[in-house]
Amino acid sequence: MTRQPSSGDRPTVKDVAASSGVSATTVSRVLAGNYPVSTATRARVMKAVRELDYVINAQARALGGGGTKTVAFIVHDLVGPAFAYVGQGVEQQATAEGRLCLVCTTHGDPERELELIELMREQQAEAVVLVGGGSNSRSYVERITQIARALDKSGSRLVLCGRPPLSPEVPATVVEYDNEGGAYAITSYLISLGHRDIAFLGAGEPGHTTVDGRLRGFERAHEAHHLPMTPQRTRAITFDRESGYQATRDLLARGEKFTAIFAATDVVASGVLVALREAGLRVPDDVSVVGYDDIPLARDLTPELTTVHVDHEELGRTAVRYALNRDRHAMSQHTVIGTHVVIRNSTGPAPKPARTRPGK
Amino acid sequence: MTRQPSSGDRPTVKDVAASSGVSATTVSRVLAGNYPVSTATRARVMKAVRELDYVINAQARALGGGGTKTVAFIVHDLVGPAFAYVGQGVEQQATAEGRLCLVCTTHGDPERELELIELMREQQAEAVVLVGGGSNSRSYVERITQIARALDKSGSRLVLCGRPPLSPEVPATVVEYDNEGGAYAITSYLISLGHRDIAFLGAGEPGHTTVDGRLRGFERAHEAHHLPMTPQRTRAITFDRESGYQATRDLLARGEKFTAIFAATDVVASGVLVALREAGLRVPDDVSVVGYDDIPLARDLTPELTTVHVDHEELGRTAVRYALNRDRHAMSQHTVIGTHVVIRNSTGPAPKPARTRPGK
DNA sequence: TTGTAAGCGTTATCAC
């Protein structure tokens, strides 16, 4: 007698087996397709599957057979363009490798991050991708190390995306981009245009790996060209449009001398442009502006923004690819993706003499 | 004798039980915390949990106990700003309700969409959120109806986010925004500024629900003000920046008469602005431009874009909230979220006489 | 080629 599945109570292999007159094992074999089954039987089983509208229970399968085929993606938020692109890459590669993609947001809360890692451990995610720069503080590094070990013990792999490597003994996959190199390159470009007084908006949060790298590239470029740096021209900000705006106004209000501004991100640069425009300064005639990331916004700004291109999507793809196809004996992995300067219309030769605050 | 867990082989309740000298049942109770357990026992168990670094197996729990506490989010892609915000809302609400969030992208492929629905059925997702406008074609509606029924049978709920409701007999939750109303309002605003010749960029794909709604609002506003519409001024596009750019160039090249452009999305509007600028036309002095969506980009364009605000994040939140806390007896649900016009600097009084192609 | 039976790790049921 055939069971009559009703709403909310799914048919199981047993139902299919009963309905097609075979054993549950055979049904399983037909569905998995990895075992010889006679054509006639297969047909009968498939017919029953269709009639009952049977779908396998992923939980039960995971428990009985292999693992769970899941990749977790933990990120600050989904709407930052850079994050969204990394996410896109992660999802894409996970799908390509036959995995499902779990996504969680921390909103910058370290506690929440920890909770999520535990959750992902429960879920047996094959890889747990952490996106975005982290702190460089001793305690933070220790924490991440611990997490990496815990995940490793649970048979899952920690992937750090867009931050520097940990010690080689830590079981983790690290995929970063040449953050410092990009900053060095674009700063050098400004210097080659004759700029000598360049403001840097994006200091602050000392120990934040992304910021640190960009600032370091900025500094190294100055050293390489034997140019002095003045601390008054580097500003701590919060990496949103508004803080770029405020920092620029502050720079102008204090009468700092500068002919160019290096904004730590494209989003910050968008605020910079507004402030300069309000102050009656022309870009790039009076002041050159550069950003970092090359998100689509960079092309929509007026003028179009000269910036450092980072292939965020590739970053996400690479992260998953490496984590899933790694040498099981290798402890740590580390890859760096290149960056390059994209020249658009927000940069030009330094005006002479250098501008100061208008009207001062 | 205590088991020694090694890499990749997780301790189980049994290990914890053995290590703390109680039964597996007791361990389960301590962990669930929903049953009386003596303080002493609880302490011993927790100690063992910590020592073994035990984490529960979510799959096994799902199989044994209740369901899976998962919400699935199926979307065209993650990087479209509107999608990203809906996703943010979905994730946020899912988390708030103690659910995990699975995310998958279709890249516009209907086959892929079907596959994903099946996958989500296997995963026993409590809710499956489909984001973005769909087709209105008979076959498409039938397909969705079938999907809704299939999911319902599997005990999971289909949620349509940002598209019109299906028939009341179809078990689905629909959350849309007042798409047509927003288009009506912003068109009326243009008309109130004296514009009589308004181009609409975003026709095409007849049957696409989002586009249809916006065009209908545009048309209704014309009717309400007894204004004629000329088909030559509505253009089919592909909803990216480039197609907005091309459509505008085409409009100009053909010498169409217009004093304002209604771009179907903010992204399209960004392309429109570029084309107008290249043609030497000033916005809003020569031509007014409006968009739709009010994504952050709208404020970064020059001039800042007048557009229709849609709270995409709230859309996502509402979708999940309704799907999870619905009346189990109600078949279909339907909610509409309001939209409103945001006036910025891309719109102004219609110039007179109406501009045509410059130099013509 | 097919079936039987024993897990997988948890929770629920029913005793004690």
Add this chain to the structure above:
DNA sequence: GTGATAACGCTTACAA
């Protein structure tokens, strides 16, 4: 309070 024991739905030896 606590502990056996039987599900949950699937896979995978081991047999036939």
